[in-house]
Amino acid sequence: MSSIHTDMAVEAHEYFSEKNKVPQGVKMNKRVFGGLCYTKISITDEEGEKYLEKPMGTYITLEAENLRGSDRESYKQSRNFLAKEIEMLLEKNNISPTDPVLVIGLGNWDITPDALGPKTVSSLFVSRHLFEHLPESMTENIRPVCALSPGVLGTTGIETLEIVKGITQRVNPKCVIAIDALVARSIKRLGTSLQISDSGINPGSGVGNHRKELSKETLGVPVISIGVPTVVDAATITENAFEGSVEILKESDNSNLFKMLSTLSSEDRKRLFSVALSEMTEDLIVTPKDVDEMISDLSEVIAAALNTGLHSKDVKKLM
Amino acid sequence: MSSIHTDMAVEAHEYFSEKNKVPQGVKMNKRVFGGLCYTKISITDEEGEKYLEKPMGTYITLEAENLRGSDRESYKQSRNFLAKEIEMLLEKNNISPTDPVLVIGLGNWDITPDALGPKTVSSLFVSRHLFEHLPESMTENIRPVCALSPGVLGTTGIETLEIVKGITQRVNPKCVIAIDALVARSIKRLGTSLQISDSGINPGSGVGNHRKELSKETLGVPVISIGVPTVVDAATITENAFEGSVEILKESDNSNLFKMLSTLSSEDRKRLFSVALSEMTEDLIVTPKDVDEMISDLSEVIAAALNTGLHSKDVKKLM
């Protein structure tokens, strides 16, 4: 099991680079412009995989106070930025503008913070069926786009990977794009950051289970994943608070308390939070109060970015 | 295209038997007990198919004022009745108590009157994955149940049949059970009647399109469908009203108006409603005001009936 509860490569980097030197196999490059912070992390070898506890690939993170785009300018900024990144990742993976794409909305309709994927799919413009039903409007330079929200293992009884395999074998997309809600370490990132990656994605858990992940190995085509952190692990909250406190105390000179805490072995710390980690069942989530609105805003942004990045203007006329 | 807008065999029978003699290939048998009206219609040959404009098979209709079970007794009555019918249809189709079953929730999450299928699936107890994840609790006499809500062509770009085929090829169920919202002719039947059939079902339309229907021919395993009428076609409303009026006028002796109307050729009648039929786009639906509550009640009843009819008591302990 991974030693930190986050799906965000940028948080894994923050966390581990504090402790140990960053190896060759991990590259990071960060830019800030406008209200946006853009971070690109590349994991290029197994050492890098072990270090960040994430599979090889490129992880792009976009952070912005108003990522969800409640005002029009932010909305356009987020949408256009994401659209551009999608186009670039498609190109990087040699997907042509007319290659068919399958979009998968991961997560559970019935649990608000987990509904990002299904909600995005329901706002998406699909075109694959128009070739049969609206042939006259289909010129040759058009990309067939189709989509599915497979649900989660607990409600289907079927591994998501099995469902997606079943569909891909019939639909033969050249690329799969998966949308999912993610787990973050920092509450500040909830709804304010977004990760795009071509390293595959593991439905329903941050734990690397290569057997069940949607990836090029398992599906035979490139997998681009787009995720937004919507919850923080309750145990993480506790740990954050503790670490944060130690920091604070460091400042206050001659703090007896700090001396004590700073001498704790990491093993002692683990024990210190054993209870927290045991009591915080996975049935418990920490999430923003306005999560319903947050999910509906962000699914709009992502769907709009996909509609912009995947379709040629011939199709846009039909939207 | 079918000459009447209904998915209910019982309404087709009402409508056509008024006009022409019922042929050999159509059998009907009706019983009333308690508050329930039970009707069984069997279509046994092609003449029957043409007559009722429905594929061969058995159509069982359950009608009850309080079918949705807002009070506990009606709830139990509906659930148990439906559970028994499901068991009988499984047996009739030689499905053993341990044969795997795939439940498909047809329809669109985002359109309330069309959400019966997906909502039923989300209340269903699935067991297939427990064999891997909870083996100790799985005895040998247990049925693997799995489920999927594939969405609709307009939001996926993939024919529902294709999706279901893809899944069945991986999951190999011995039977598919499809849940869907239906179109009725009579507003009185909305939410108060339920149809179970083993004749296959056509996602999203009453029009018989054998190429795309979920059926034994297309899927290779028996298909049991469970449907509840939730909308009435707006054009039908108009026609009903007109027909109804003519009936009324018949009573009022020496009605000049009646004489006129009764002499209308059916061709004239079609012309009379050409406008209605053209203006009533499929984007317009006629539905009960409390359709949200109706759908949630009925999906509970159907899910409970499936949980009762599909699972042995060993599994029920885990629910």
Add this chain to the structure above:
Amino acid sequence: MSSIHTDMAVEAHEYFSEKNKVPQGVKMNKRVFGGLCYTKISITDEEGEKYLEKPMGTYITLEAENLRGSDRESYKQSRNFLAKEIEMLLEKNNISPTDPVLVIGLGNWDITPDALGPKTVSSLFVSRHLFEHLPESMTENIRPVCALSPGVLGTTGIETLEIVKGITQRVNPKCVIAIDALVARSIKRLGTSLQISDSGINPGSGVGNHRKELSKETLGVPVISIGVPTVVDAATITENAFEGSVEILKESDNSNLFKMLSTLSSEDRKRLFSVALSEMTEDLIVTPKDVDEMISDLSEVIAAALNTGLHSKDVKKLM
């Protein structure tokens, strides 16, 4: 009871002006610009009230294909137009920019097509409490805005008027603005037109019941109402279809059918639809399939227009 089922003055005008000459007490003036159709109907005397079956006052109707503003330009157009009309009606009623305003969201949260009012209120920016809780940010030239969604008689057991009176007596607004979903005659107007009026509004019914309406007489302050048609009466659908058919048949020369129908006395017509009118209970509604999305779009537009029209820029900073 009114002889036509519509809350729209513009439809009442269409309907009655076909049959009888428009009296002195009714003025209409219509303009089309951009994609917008703007109609202003004034009822200035009792004869006018009887003629249109609506209370005296000004009724402004805005019609636009994309009134709901699914693209940004239409959104701005609808919002700004409505904001300007609100400002003008406030001025016409001598409400100053700092007079307190109470916004009432009429209708039922739980019934989608009736939820326009409550949804608008939930997107509204209220400022009245900030004077106490955020005094520093409140300059003198600010309007206190407060809002309430009182619910409907069936779920509260209290007449809406009683609730609103109770609040106004404590809050002392200088003006009440009521938002409600309306009934239209033409399905083409559902979600594509909007009526603003200062004639008062009757919660939950088009039937003029002066005892319970929200109006200057009953509340002691001007009442501005903003409504959008979201449903069509099922009986109206039938009648429309019939009338429409007769029109069509008129074209087709020597239509025997037309001769018959056109000779029907209006009394005969009423009898013809007696059944329709009786069978179509008020529990049945005709509404667009995408009504959920329609309501959420339109409530956004109206809330944005109120936020623009009611608040000075000092408050807008806080939104």
Add this chain to the structure above:
Amino acid sequence: MSSIHTDMAVEAHEYFSEKNKVPQGVKMNKRVFGGLCYTKISITDEEGEKYLEKPMGTYITLEAENLRGSDRESYKQSRNFLAKEIEMLLEKNNISPTDPVLVIGLGNWDITPDALGPKTVSSLFVSRHLFEHLPESMTENIRPVCALSPGVLGTTGIETLEIVKGITQRVNPKCVIAIDALVARSIKRLGTSLQISDSGINPGSGVGNHRKELSKETLGVPVISIGVPTVVDAATITENAFEGSVEILKESDNSNLFKMLSTLSSEDRKRLFSVALSEMTEDLIVTPKDVDEMISDLSEVIAAALNTGLHSKDVKKLM
């Protein structure tokens, strides 16, 4: 500000009785039968108020693993228990079976864990209006029940107390019953416990602000409150985890870590969590994953209990 984040008297008692001796003015009595744990806490003087940081009155807590009643037996048990308590509290406060009652659904429709009150009101059977609209069915021995969901200060701009005062002055109930979602300290209590009290309730916060609470002093009639904890304060989670850890470590003999921690002055502990307490904004909530389902189940139970406890069988016929 209160030193612990809980609305539950039973948790306040647990917490403070560990630290200091329980004073005269606080009585507790606890019974367990069936799967139920019943606790009655009475605060009878000012010393008691200070000790538990709650206003004088009776606080009854019901705890049960399946309080929400997902199976029928638990549902009946919860409903009947709560109905009996309501009847007893009404009697204790000299409310006769025909005295009018006003039910207030506190909280915010749009935030799932806060929607318990409004959802309960929307499932409630109200009778007050039937005296006018259905007089024949109203015998003399009937209680007029009405209800309102006033919304929250942030969306109305009006103090809830002001709204409720405005209504009570027009409706003149003999008793007000307020339903609200509560904050608990222990995640184990979320959705598994329920508090009934006659001490008044403070909309939207556990902080005792007597100026704005709904109580006999402010409304002039007895106020019975029914609440269910649906969220835990994020800072509390952290504290719990820490305290819990210390407990655990106590067991492990010669734990160096424990010795350190146990010597922390309470002031040091406060500093230790200063960060947690600052970072955990009130915009962040800790809630069960299935909170949507939890709220809908519990609002059903509470509405059913009110329908049972408030209405005579003459009215029940109309439900």
